[in-house]
Amino acid sequence: MIRVDAVAKRFGTVQALKDVSFTARNGRITGLLGPNGAGKSTCLRILYTVLKPDSGKATIDAIDVVAEPIAARRKLGVLPHNAGLYPQLNARENITYFGELQGLSRLELEPRVEDLIVRLELADLADRRAKSFSQGERTKVALARALVHEPSHLLLDEPTNGLDVMATRSLRQWLRELKADGCCIILSSHIMQEVTALCDDIVIIAHGRVVAQGTPAELQERFGQTSLEDIFVKTVAET
Amino acid sequence: MSSAILTVCRKEIIENSRDRRTLFSTLFFGPLFGPALFAIMINVMVSQALSGADEVMTIPIIGQAHAPNLVDFLRRHGVDPSAELESLEEATASVKEGEHEIVLVIGPEFPENFRAGGDARVTLVFDQSQTRANVSARRVRGLLNTYARQLTAMRLQARGISPLLLRPFTVDDFDVSTATGRSVILLGMLTYFLLFATLMGGFHLAIDSTAGERERGSLEPLLTTPVARADLLLGKMAATVSYMLLSLSLTVVGFTVALYFVPLEQLGMRSNFGPLVALKIVLILAPFVPLGAALMTLVASFTRSYKEAQTYLGLVLLVPTLPLMIATLLNIRPDFSLMWIPSLSQHLLITELIKAEPLNLGHLGVSTTSTLLMGALLAWLAIRLYDRERLLG
Numbered sequence: 001m002i003r004v005d006a007v008a009k010r011f012g013t014v015q016a017l018k019d020v021s022f023t024a025r026n027g028r029i030t031g032l033l034g035p036n037g038a039g040k041s042t043c044l045r046i047l048y049t050v051l052k053p054d055s056g057k058a059t060i061d062a063i064d065v066v067a068e069p070i071a072a073r074r075k076l077g078v079l080p081h082n083a084g085l086y087p088q089l090n091a092r093e094n095i096t097y098f099g100e101l102q103g104l105s106r107l108e109l110e111p112r113v114e115d116l117i118v119r120l121e122l123a124d125l126a127d128r129r130a131k132s133f134s135q136g137e138r139t140k141v142a143l144a145r146a147l148v149h150e151p152s153h154l155l156l157d158e159p160t161n162g163l164d165v166m167a168t169r170s171l172r173q174w175l176r177e178l179k180a181d182g183c184c185i186i187l188s189s190h191i192m193q194e195v196t197a198l199c200d201d202i203v204i205i206a207h208g209r210v211v212a213q214g215t216p217a218e219l220q221e222r223f224g225q226t227s228l229e230d231i232f233v234k235t236v237a238e239t
Numbered sequence: 240m241s242s243a244i245l246t247v248c249r250k251e252i253i254e255n256s257r258d259r260r261t262l263f264s265t266l267f268f269g270p271l272f273g274p275a276l277f278a279i280m281i282n283v284m285v286s287q288a289l290s291g292a293d294e295v296m297t298i299p300i301i302g303q304a305h306a307p308n309l310v311d312f313l314r315r316h317g318v319d320p321s322a323e324l325e326s327l328e329e330a331t332a333s334v335k336e337g338e339h340e341i342v343l344v345i346g347p348e349f350p351e352n353f354r355a356g357g358d359a360r361v362t363l364v365f366d367q368s369q370t371r372a373n374v375s376a377r378r379v380r381g382l383l384n385t386y387a388r389q390l391t392a393m394r395l396q397a398r399g400i401s402p403l404l405l406r407p408f409t410v411d412d413f414d415v416s417t418a419t420g421r422s423v424i425l426l427g428m429l430t431y432f433l434l435f436a437t438l439m440g441g442f443h444l445a446i447d448s449t450a451g452e453r454e455r456g457s458l459e460p461l462l463t464t465p466v467a468r469a470d471l472l473l474g475k476m477a478a479t480v481s482y483m484l485l486s487l488s489l490t491v492v493g494f495t496v497a498l499y500f501v502p503l504e505q506l507g508m509r510s511n512f513g514p515l516v517a518l519k520i521v522l523i524l525a526p527f528v529p530l531g532a533a534l535m536t537l538v539a540s541f542t543r544s545y546k547e548a549q550t551y552l553g554l555v556l557l558v559p560t561l562p563l564m565i566a567t568l569l570n571i572r573p574d575f576s577l578m579w580i581p582s583l584s585q586h587l588l589i590t591e592l593i594k595a596e597p598l599n600l601g602h603l604g605v606s607t608t609s610t611l612l613m614g615a616l617l618a619w620l621a622i623r624l625y626d627r628e629r630l631l632g
Contacts, residue, residue: 048463051628070465078463084456088257089250100246101464129257142460 001026002047002153002184007056008208009042016042018208020056024186024201026152029179031199032188033232039208040188041081044157047186048078060153074102077151081158083142087131091122091141094130095148102149109148116144120174135162143171147178154178156187160194172198192229204232243466247474251448252481261443265482269436270489274497277432281501296375299324299333302345306353306361309345312386318379330364340372341365341379356394429593430586433490433524434559438531440486441479442552445535448475449625450548459631472536472625476618479532487524491517511595519598523588526607530581530614531559537621540630562586578605581613 002024009017017039024030032040045051047058049069058065065072085094092113099109117126120140125133130141139162146154156175160168175198179185189195195202202219204212212219212231223231255261300320303310310320320343324330330342344362352359363379365372392402452458461471495517538555542548562583571577573587584606592598624630 050459050462050631070467073463074465076463078460080456080459080463082456083460086250086254086457087455088254093250093253097246097250098460098464100250101243101461101466103242103465145460 001061002186003059005057007046007053007058009046009051009053016208020205020210022203022210022213024184026184027179027182028200029175029185029187029198030201030203031195032186032203032205033195034205035190038205040205041157044155044188048076048155049073075151075153077146077154079143079146079156079159085130085138085141088129090127090129091125092127094141095145098145099148104149112148116147120144136164136167139163152183154183154185158189159187192232241470243470244474244477247471248477251444251475251478255444255447264442265440265486266489269439269486270493273432273436273490274493278497278501285502295319297321298341298343299339300343301325301330302347305345305347305349309386313382316382334364334366340369341375343379429494430589431560431563433487434582435556436490437483437487437524437528438556441483441532441535444479444482445532446539446545446548446552449536449539450542451545454544468625469622472622476532476536479536480528483528483532487528488521491521516592519592520589524585526610527581527585530610530617533614533617533621537617537624540621540624573602575605578602579609581610
């Protein structure tokens, strides 16, 4: 479970996050929805500990991300925005490297990497250098890399960026499988359909604040409108 | 040592071994380019120094008929007089155009003045801005002076006066330098090449593992692994150190081989550059490797892109060579007070080694300790910098 409690973050004169609170539960996919620059990435970066909040608190299974960043990271699989691979390593080596950094032994690692290669349909890429990969192929490998240690929590920053229709569908399928395994998943997106299609809980962020949250059904009930897009436009316009 | 450091180090070594840029600068640029350039330079110097000493010089002499004895003397001392030019104007033109380096002109009034013991003159036409012409002119002038001294001696003796009267005292040169000592003048440049090759060995890796990683977008995922940033950076620096040590060793081997083919003996020099000296040189320079790796990593961590890092690191490559230039200009001798300066202390130690003088263990100790300490300080700074939030830019 991931809790974010009154988190604020400022970069110079820009107040990126003003007051963000939400909870992401296990076995559910939580969508951070918001326009570009709303603070989605900043929020995720605080959760995966590359940024520190100015105030407020964030915990992953009750582990404070500021006090114990390494313990928090051990719980996390992360797919950052536009994540890059090592161009001179092949897909298998890229995935294995992160498994080693997660502290897995070679014995544990090998079957897991092979399993990921099969599950994410990476067989064609496994022995090719990453420098020749397309954006979609890179994202797939980056996702495999994030999953190699079988994390209980998954943070995905705009995961469908640059993916074609087929790749997006497969990604959704994998995320549903992970959810079924009890994984706590947060993904950020500015694409309505993606969030509607995938998420159990939605947190709408605009101008560094949470402007609405709930299940798709709750949000529709509250705002009395059918389409999530209308809710999004409405809540963002109101603030 | 954390196993993550080893994991990072191993991965950087493997990844960079597949990168042509890194391989070029580690395996080719330093180890081959340096020694080859050095060998060619020395060979050119040797051939220049040797040419002229015994070779017959062909020099146009105008007015040979006016001083047949002088021309005879020159001919006996390795000058081949040619009669292709006729006048001073022709001589000037041909020297200006570079057809001849030097022309000797004996005027028609020479015989009369010479016989009368008056003001007899000959003219040397040459272009002082040409190095080779200067060498030839010096040689011809030397021959002419010798001839003049012989004549003086004969004329004074004919009048019953000792020629020594004209020479109240004589200066004798007594050169105490040894053959190996002399070679230091040339081999002093060696440290410069070695330091440069060492730094070049880690140049691309230092950039690639910091600025390059950020530019490719692989830094952020890396920072989400449960590994302390200090360990990540230490692993990267360890990989840079490995490549630098490889480059240094290969370059020293390259020099050992190259100097084997260089005719130092012909310059009155001797190099004692055997395998043992080569090994000692690697050991003396080894403490400089972590310092250089930390310095390059530190600077590359500051920068935002690969290109920017390349620009700054290009300047950083000059920093360790500054003390060497100053040392060479001021002809500095080894001293305890200088041993704490990295790169300069290594230069002085290696110079002593090449002179075949015993290694001062005290000096070596100070040099090694201070260089390692400074490297540790820079590594600590680089780690501090790597821990900043702004690292991701």
